[in-house]
Amino acid sequence: MRSNFNDGGLFSNRKGHLHWKILFSGYNLYQYLIHARKHFQLKSSNGHPLNAVSLQDTAILILGLAGKPLANDHSEPQEIEASVTASSEKVGSTLSITVVGASGDLAKKKIFPALFALYYEDCLPEDFTVFGYARTKLTDEELRNMISKTLTCRIDKKENCEDKMDQFLMRCFYYSGLYSSEEHFAVLDSRLKEKEAGKLSNRLFYLSIPPNIFVDVAKCASLRASSATGWTRVIVEKPFGRDSESSGELTRSLKQYLREDQIFRIDHYLGKELVENLSVLRFSNLVFEPLWSRNYIRNVQFIFSEDFGTEGRGGYFDNYGIIRDIMQNHLLQILALFAMETPVSLDAEDIRNEKVKVLRSMQPLLLENVIVGQYKGHNKGSKSYPAYTDDPTVPKGSLTPTFAAAALFLNNARWDGVPFLMKAGKALHTKRAEIRVQFRHVPGNLYKRNFGTDLDKATNELVLRLQPDEAIYLKINNKVPGLGMRLDRSDLNLLYRSRYPTEIPDAYERLVLDAIEGERRLFIRSDELDAAWALFTPLLKELEEKKIVPELYPYGSRGPVGAHYLAAKYNVRWGDLSGEDS
Ligand SMILES: NC(=O)C1=CN([C@@H]2O[C@H](COP(=O)(O)OP(=O)(O)OC[C@H]3O[C@@H](n4cnc5c(N)ncnc54)[C@H](OP(=O)(O)O)[C@@H]3O)[C@@H](O)[C@H]2O)C=CC1
Numbered sequence: 001m002r003s004n005f006n007d008g009g010l011f012s013n014r015k016g017h018l019h020w021k022i023l024f025s026g027y028n029l030y031q032y033l034i035h036a037r038k039h040f041q042l043k044s045s046n047g048h049p050l051n052a053v054s055l056q057d058t059a060i061l062i063l064g065l066a067g068k069p070l071a072n073d074h075s076e077p078q079e080i081e082a083s084v085t086a087s088s089e090k091v092g093s094t095l096s097i098t099v100v101g102a103s104g105d106l107a108k109k110k111i112f113p114a115l116f117a118l119y120y121e122d123c124l125p126e127d128f129t130v131f132g133y134a135r136t137k138l139t140d141e142e143l144r145n146m147i148s149k150t151l152t153c154r155i156d157k158k159e160n161c162e163d164k165m166d167q168f169l170m171r172c173f174y175y176s177g178l179y180s181s182e183e184h185f186a187v188l189d190s191r192l193k194e195k196e197a198g199k200l201s202n203r204l205f206y207l208s209i210p211p212n213i214f215v216d217v218a219k220c221a222s223l224r225a226s227s228a229t230g231w232t233r234v235i236v237e238k239p240f241g242r243d244s245e246s247s248g249e250l251t252r253s254l255k256q257y258l259r260e261d262q263i264f265r266i267d268h269y270l271g272k273e274l275v276e277n278l279s280v281l282r283f284s285n286l287v288f289e290p291l292w293s294r295n296y297i298r299n300v301q302f303i304f305s306e307d308f309g310t311e312g313r314g315g316y317f318d319n320y321g322i323i324r325d326i327m328q329n330h331l332l333q334i335l336a337l338f339a340m341e342t343p344v345s346l347d348a349e350d351i352r353n354e355k356v357k358v359l360r361s362m363q364p365l366l367l368e369n370v371i372v373g374q375y376k377g378h379n380k381g382s383k384s385y386p387a388y389t390d391d392p393t394v395p396k397g398s399l400t401p402t403f404a405a406a407a408l409f410l411n412n413a414r415w416d417g418v419p420f421l422m423k424a425g426k427a428l429h430t431k432r433a434e435i436r437v438q439f440r441h442v443p444g445n446l447y448k449r450n451f452g453t454d455l456d457k458a459t460n461e462l463v464l465r466l467q468p469d470e471a472i473y474l475k476i477n478n479k480v481p482g483l484g485m486r487l488d489r490s491d492l493n494l495l496y497r498s499r500y501p502t503e504i505p506d507a508y509e510r511l512v513l514d515a516i517e518g519e520r521r522l523f524i525r526s527d528e529l530d531a532a533w534a535l536f537t538p539l540l541k542e543l544e545e546k547k548i549v550p551e552l553y554p555y556g557s558r559g560p561v562g563a564h565y566l567a568a569k570y571n572v573r574w575g576d577l578s579g580e581d582s
């Protein structure tokens with residue numbers, strides 16, 4: 001179990017806790033809290049003592065046991081949750097995780113492996129159960145066989161891994177049911193109760209299913225399989241609608257059955273290590289924050305590229321396209337984190353308040369600032385690569401973009417006039433995700449003549465490579481050693497695999513753990529979602545109404561040339577095409 005608390009400091013540096021220790025010594029509160037700490041102090045990703053409140057409520061609970069009232073129905077949800085969390089320690093508590101859509105691709109590829117990794121890292125509570133739920137008929141054993149194929153051990157920690165896998169699999173069970181059947185969820189509830197054995201239960205539902213059945217499942221889970229004693233939370237996978245209207249409708253429907261604080265809208269890019277590090281880099285290093293504005297930054301680029309097509313997911317993809325699949329969520333979320341003002345604290349609401357301000361400050365996205373593309377078939381040597389429209393699940397003549405580039409602007413004092421460029425594409429020449437920050441020219445540069453006419457090539461560029469091979473590097477101009485005065489471009493390079501020889505956790509591990517711990521910072525709040533859709537919906541409607549034909553690009557190429565013209569319009573060169581990268 002990950003623990004946040006510094007043993008020596010718990011009571012001495014928190015005045016209130018010291019007070020309680022004395023006040024409740026008759027209940028052996030110290031022992032109680034130490035025990036609670038051991039079992040409940042899971043550390044969330046913001047590194048804060050999340051359960052400090054719970055410990056406080058432990059004291060309140062004891063006060064309650066001594067005759068004062070406990071949180072009632074009028075309390076804030078978090079307060080109830082905290083009191084319940086605390087009371088659970090008396091009777092023992094358990095966590096039940098139900099993966100709805102357990103037979104699907106995401107569940108097998110990401111969710112079960114993330115749960116195993118958390119178990120292996122001792123991040124799950126001692127008492128937990130995992131249930132798979134889907135329509136496919138499977139026995140517990142068949143589910144275990146299915147998921148065992150995708151569980152992996154950490155490269156750097158192999159010891160006891162096989163045993164741990166077996167132990168984990170023994171905690172996994174399956175129930176086959178329909179997504180809209182309250183009766184089936186009632187049976188699931190009784191199966192969960194059997195495993196929970198009368199303990200206080202916290203329940204997490206992961207909706208790894210197509211979006212058209214989100215609401216059915218939220219309804220059935222909420223009405224028939226909610227925990228009666230602990231918290232119930234629901235992780236919802238994207239897509240959260242396909243425009244403002246459908247997203248608003250989805251939010252309203254979900255909120256018929258769930259409170260906002262129970263809904264965890266996942267954007268797995270927010271769980272990526274380098275996206276987490278973006279704020280650390282900026283706010284904890286004096287050298288970056290003063291440069292973080294229009295005064296020093298010429299443009300910022302958010303680049304996503306995959307070297308494979310929609311293989312197998314064409315049916316889903318054709319209804320969404322690359323703008324909805326990648327830009328409206330992953331890239332825009334990173335942009336918001338990048339551009340936000342310093343939040344009041346690292347608390348979820350403070351960070352999300354700042355992000356939403358960025359999203360609301362975006363200038364409308366004009367069609368003239370967007371280019372779209374679609375990959376076409378291509379032969380290379382003896383190998384042939386299919387066109388997007390060769391996918392049998394894609395309608396012939398589809399105009400759905402598999403590539404898009406956009407120039408966005410923010411209407412605020414910090415970023416006025418700075419182009420924020422996004423580029424996302426499938427079936428390109430490489431698999432990569434990066435944030436690139438290109439700085440302005442050095443005014444009155446003494447070494448100007450050493451760069452020749454191409455001053456652009458000599459600007460500093462900060463690159464955060466999110467994947468693969470995580471790295472942060474800064475392109476600088478440097479004197480080539482020797483008697484002459486020759487400059488070249490070099491990198492100050494932080495290559496993660498050299499500096500941190502441990503395996504980086506998958507984004508899903510961090511996010512599932514945060515959901516278990518009630519840490520909402522990396523999940524999308526409904527107002528963020530509304531603002532993100534408000535930005536993209538008019539553009540998407542215009543593209544569809546005007547039936548804009550995407551520019552074709554060969555499978556495995558660098559994408560349509562239109563992207564260069566778009567960047568050039570703002571005097572920008574795409575950083576990933578400069579050919580001098582580490
Ligand atoms: N796969 C990925 O890499 C990613 C997926 N997502 C999102 O995660 C969610 C799950 O993705 P993924 O696992 O790929 O999805 P799948 O298409 O594999 O669906 C998951 C499960 O849902 C059930 N299902 C599928 N279609 C229907 C339908 N029309 N009606 C009712 N049930 C259906 C099936 O289970 P059964 O038939 O057994 O009931 C299936 O195994 C989706 O919302 C997706 O957009 C997000 C990011 C990446």
Ligand SMILES: O=C1O[C@H](COP(=O)(O)O)[C@@H](O)[C@H](O)[C@H]1O
Pocket residue numbers: 268306325433
């Ligand atoms: O959400 C999605 O993300 C994946 C890419 O995720 P990554 O973590 O492998 O970079 C993308 O392939 C998929 O189309 C999209 O729905």
